[in-house]
Amino acid sequence: MRVLADGAWGFAATSRVEAVAAARAAERAIGIAKANAKLVARRIELARVSPYNATWSTDLHVDPFQVPLGERIDLLFSIWRDASAVPEVKHGDGAVELLGEWRLFASTEGSRVEQSITRLAPSFGVTAIDVAKGDFVTRRHEIAPRQAGWEYVTGSTFRTGEGLPLKRIAWVDRGVVASFAYSRYWAAKQGKQPTGKHASFLLRGGTAARTEDLLTGIKRGLLVTRFWYTRWLEPRAMSITGLTRDGVFLIEDGRVTAPVNNFRFNDSPANVLANCDAMTAATIRVPDSDVWRVPAIRTHDFNMASVSAAV
Secondary structure, three states, rough: OOOEEEOOOEEOOOOOOOOHHHHHHHHHHHHHHHHHHHHOOOOOOOOOOOOEEEEOOOOOOOOHHHHHHHHHHHHHHHHHHHOOOOOOOEEEEOOOOOOOEEEEEOOOOOOOOEEEEEEEEEEEEEEEEEEEOOOOEEEEEEEEEEEEEHEEEEEEOOOOHOOOOOOOOOOOOOOOOOOOOOOOHHHHHHHOOOOOOOOOOOOOOEEEEEEHHOOOOEEEEEEEEOOOEEEEEEEEOOOEEEOOOOOEEEEOEEEEEEEEEEEEEEEEEEHHHHHHHEEEEOEEEOOOOOEEEEEEEEEOOOOOEEEOOOO
């Protein structure tokens, strides 16, 4: 409650939407205004304006509060059904938070303005567990909260990337590009089916039992344990730059002989895979925003561009 009394402002509020509570809040606001009036140097006078009468509401097609509870629950369970089809996925949670807010502004000068605001915040998460290794990974997918209707949930990436069901796709098969990713927009332009936005990838096909087995036959080379700070140099050529980290070792006559300094590299993943002649059968998870599982690989003619002071 905001009042103007004796040329000063007074404010008061109540959490009870009742006539009696409103009257008490008004009385408190008037008392505060009169107390403030004793301190103001100049009385406040409102400019004369015409009264306004208007209504406004969130632009939406489907009111989420009118969507049956069962339908909302089914949506969350459908995500779990797809996620739990992966054997390693053992836990999942999801929610669609709804906020409905009604506001009314009314003044003694005759203005009356109403607002109806609807906000949504969809999110879910899944946890995959590797029982043999005692390892687990949790990934969350949260859609930015916004004022919208239920169509914001059903038409967003809440279900999957671009709101599409995902399936396993072989992107590269035996060194040949087998599939391309198509967004809804580009699929319509090219007359293709959209693939959705995948966030989990697996590179496999090797036979080596251990990483050490890849060292056999190397006269002189480098063992790199990690690349980081990778950035695109030329996307059209798939050229990437980055740094080595967490250990680089010299290989001589099939054995690790000494640690060496870090390097900056400039190369293309396509060239790296084209020059790959062996990799391990086992894969490990790469820390990233997406989920990647990759083997250790042996490649040649890799371009270490310069020495780096990185540690």
